[in-house]
Amino acid sequence: MFSLACISVGLLGASLPVVTANSPSDILHRDVVVIGGGASGAYAAVRLRDDFNKSIALIEKQDILGGMVDTYVDNKTGATYDFGVQSFLNVSKAKEFFDRFNISVSSNSSSPTLITEYIDFNTGAEVAFQPPSLTAQITAIAKFLDVIEPWESMLQPGYWNFPAPENIPDDLLIPFGEFLTKYGLEDGTPLMYSTTGLGVGNMSEVATMFVLQSFGWDMARAMTGQMGLFTPTSGGNQALYNAIAKDLGEDVLYSSTVTNSHRTNSSVQLTVRNHKTGKLTQIVARRLLVAIEPTDDNVTPLDLSPFERDTLAKLTYSNEFTGLVDNSIFNTSYYYFNLPSSAAPNHTLVFQDEPMVASFQYTGLEHLFRVMIIGNKTTTSSEAKFLAQTSFDTLLNTGRLSGTELQTQKLNWAAFSTHGPMHARVSVDEVKNGFFQDLYKLQGARSTWWTGGAFSVNFQTKLWEFDEGLIPKILEGL
Template sequence: MRSLASIAVAIGTILPFCSAKSLSDIIYRDVAVIGGGASGAYAAVRIRDDFHKSIALIEKQDILGGMVDTYIDKKTGKTFDYGVQGFLNVSGATDFFARFNISIGSGSASPSLITEYIDFRTGEKVEFQPPSSAKQIAAISKFLKVIEPWESMLFPGYWNFPEPSDIPEDFLIPFGKFLTKYGLEDGAPIIYSSTGLGVGNMSEVATMFALQSFGWDMARALTGQMGLFTPTLGGNQALYNAVAKDLGDNVLYSSTVVNSHRTEKGVTLTVRNHKTKKDTVVHARRLLVAIEPTHENVKPLDLSSFESKTLSKFTYSNEYAGLVDNKVFNSSYYYFNLPSSAAPDNTLVYQEDPMVASFQYTGLNDLFRVMVIGNTTTTADEAKVLSQDSFNALLKAGRLSGSNENQELSWATFATHGAMHARVTVEQVKEGFFQDLYKLQGARSTWWTGGAFAANFQTQLWKFDEGLIPKILRGL
């Protein structure tokens, strides 16, 4: 077996520019991981602590956890998770918390709220009458029975995705048509309001991508067949704070890759700290990319023409979440955005993106959670403008208690979740896109994880990592 040092020397001879760096700016690792969100942080812990390989975790923020987004009230110390709401209890998920001595519970008690359906474009109330809770859950039970035979094709990743000629016809029809075909319309409201809204107009997206947004384990959770849990103290961020402490100086915070060279023998990354402007050169035998493969994210990774052609086919939703502190909202309400055409009982009609999905009371003072679902190009600034426009419409229509139509939203916190819910066209699926996508796994010493390669739920990403890690480490 070749030593890490010999590999590093070989890489160094390929990249003469590295010799200009001081020794303190060069590190050698078995595996470099880009992205310290759910999939990257989990993989880094498992590879280093359990498989005893050296790692470097490169994270652009100054904390780990990605879109967890835990808000801590400065006066009371109480927390509210305005990003990730909880963890699905898939096999082994609780063990990851136990190793850091983090106690877990079934979830913090949410305030009981009255759902107020409003068209946020006009501020007018929508007289929508959803099916009863019993009917919705019954529909989800039926939904689960329909989709159960296909689970291994999509979860936890696309390893078993069928060849184009064998793709189930139902995968490629619009999700609204799928629900109608099987008489599942009563389940649409709860699918949409929980996680389905991430794809925008859920009725129009291809069924296979709706299943990635809301699939088997979410259906099991809603029907009592699988639990949801959260840490009992410190919010969901508590887990990733513990991971950060465990990994110590193996994490390069506030840093991104600005240049790279990837071969079948290993990779070299130039990593820049955007606060100090200091560069660190990372030589690694393997690379794990744990960020969404958007054009901007992967631009520094010297993509091959095949990699670039494949990854460029993805389109995404851009999601944003935050908390606003405005007393004019009614703390008994969950303001939910639906078009007027949803009335009286059209369960398959939704707003087009970009849109503000809801203003939801958190139970903390006057804080309301805001969810914005953007399209591929929606920016953070545009998401804030859209939120203000929706707020103005509610004020003008008299849906809030304030009379000042020019009142500004007061942001307590705001987070960019960025590109999520990666998807391609039906035609591209039929042309073998997912077979091409998985050809990238292992090529040029590079492996890929995250929502574009697996289901975008924290613990499902961990499950995907479990299958991926042995492949990454083979031969090390």
């Protein structure tokens, strides 16, 4: 689910570079090589190796597994807070995966009760927005679920059954705001947006089918009590991926990226570099599973065919960032939420355009506040931090924080994480031209399979569910 920065070496599609005395290299032979140790890649690696007895190598650019989990550990108390993934959807056999690593889970929530302050972060003006009652919101979401249920198999856990262009329901391609108005579902919008819908930016303007990948069937079930959410009882969400790392041991190549490749219909060959030591590893495998977002940078080393390159280049993304800031001037009773002034008094379909800071939310730990930043396709980490500082300055200088005097103060970052490209989508015209049929033609071509949000949906346990459908295809003939 995370991006994997890669450097291309040599000509695309060329054979592997000759290893000289100045570039010592190991050669590994494996059944399957997996690129990316986030939710989908780590899960698939465990299942393929431990349950199907296949040799694997897992390439991960970071020095830990888990991608966007982002568990913060307080150095003084040992308390944890998950500022990335905050809970898991209880789909399929998700809890059983935790059980195999002896990690207990609970549905209990320890989040503090907060007062939501609606503020236009661009001006600092208080927004007198009056959301529908929680009962009205839940009722609308239940109705929303009834409307969208017939389309579930078209979009989740993947696009295997996505209809041919002439059979796509019109409602999937209209802007989400128009869709909600058509079915009288506006009352559910604040909860949809504030939980996961904000990941696509201005939710009202995005095609309905892509918002459903951000807030869809399972989130609606969770909000209406038809599906559970859970978290580990100790150690935070990172505990699972630490256990996976221990299980996989030396089959994980950390701090590493692919620099060159050669893929055929019978095998793949990769050159992998450890960016800390410079060590090169050659991997020869019968199958490749790509478990990172297929952005231009990520797939450059994968000797793409023209069809692969042209298809993947049509995707666009949101860039998400999250972090924790420690500034005592924030009021620990508040959840500072960014809405445009035009949302007042009850315009539920009005949202800020990205890039934007979505919120500053108290975590319950001392003075730590979680920051959510939604960027566009080009937003960088430094730009996201600058945007957060700018929004903070606006709140500070307009008296929206605990202090009333004007002052200069820097955000004190306790943690910051770049979630990278997420919520992959294309234009409505591309959908009508058969994009998803073309995208899934990539599956299995040149011994390569693809998983992750661009081929499924950005929820950890839903990605595991997608992997469950993909693994038998990978194993065919292996």
